[in-house]
Amino acid sequence: MNNSDACRALPNFALPVYHEPNFRNPKLVYAPDCKFQQVEKDGVAPEGFHSTSMYPEYFKIGGTWHLAEESRMDSSVVVRREGDDVALDVVENRNLKAGQTIVMGRSEDGRDGILVYTHGFDVESGAPDAGGGEFVFRQGRSRETAFARDYDRLIELLRYERDHGNILWVMGPAFAFDYDARRFMQAMVEGGYVDGVLAGNALATHDLEAGTLHTALGQDIYTQRSMPSGHHNHLDVINRVRNSGSIHQFIKDYQVDNGIIYALDKCHVPFVLTSSIRDDGPLPEVIADAYEGQTAMRQMVKKATTVICLATMLHTIATGNMTPSFRVTEDGTVRPLYLYAVDSAEFVVNKLQDRGSLSATTFVTNVQDFITIVAKGLGVAPGYTPWG
Secondary structure (H helix, E strand, C coil): CCHHHHHHCCCCCCCCCCCCCCCCCHHHHCCCCCEEEECCECCECCCCECCCCCCCEEEEECCEEEECCCCCCCCEEEEEEECCEEEEEEECHHHCCCCCEEEECCCCECCCCEEEECCCCCCCCCCCCCCECCCCCCCCCCCCCCCHHHHHHHHHHHHHHHHHCCEEEEECHHHHHCHHHHHHHHHHHHCCCCCEEEEEHHHHHHHHHHHHHCEECCEECCCCCECCCHHHHHHHHHHHHHHHCCHHHHHHHCCCCCCHHHHHHHCCCCEEEECCCCCCCCCCCCECCHHHHHHHHHHHHCCCCEEEEECCHHHHHHHHHHCCCEEECCCCCEEECEEEEEECCHHHHHHHHHHCCCCEEEEECCHHHHHHHHHHHHCCCCCCCCCC
């Protein structure tokens, strides 16, 4: 190892230790229980309801502080009694039911029995303060930002998560337009670094177009030459998939043997495709109802411990709004949930600043270069086989 390698070397990855708020702080000891109110109409919260964030949030009930373990932004907290225990469900307001009891209040620093806790992963053991109600934003990142250390950290994180976590990829169609990007992403799936994918109609359509016709939107994915009548290609593919009845059957019918969707199907990795008003077709698996799609996406997000969003502004923002900054494991440990956003547009990645995320990391680059660096760093890059 030369000196430059030694400087870049990172210690073995370890999750940061979570430190609970200091519940001995008099501010929290003498805080009142939080207030409740019943929902009177399905899908409508009472005025003054507490709206959740992406942070760990505690609620004082019966003199005890309780963590809402499954959280997301912009939702209500439903309080349930399970015998002598209290259960907290974070529920989108559209899914509230009349008769449910929800938490009320807008203060977040503990004074009204509600504590939004932002410092669980960045305080010294034994020294956490009450630390509530404070949104902290990352500084913006640009094309001039140095990303080498971020790549190294991500590669170590993915090695850890492959065996101990759940890695969710949120993907735009840019992957399908490049010969190498498809191959490297396929290798990531086959290498066990993908536990789920969220995408739209376009990614799947153009990836299957590439897998059967070697084009995306009619352009050769290697040479970028437009093929004669190539603008029909993606429509022909959609039509054929619809005729086959499913993506899985289409892959069998047309003997597709390459690409991202092929790898997901072969490796039994779940994916959710949600529709847009501009979609052609769409493919049979695409969920046309926006709220059904949101629910399906949410079910995937609830399993994730690392989320990587790539070249899709709308899916990135939507997924970010569903994703808390923490996850409670089966043994009760609180761990961070890592969120990455990758895009060539600074505006898109810096949009995540609006979340105030504790763990959002952004890369300003194109996804083809990004996935090449990551796959090579993980040692799963496919061999060089130029298109002839």
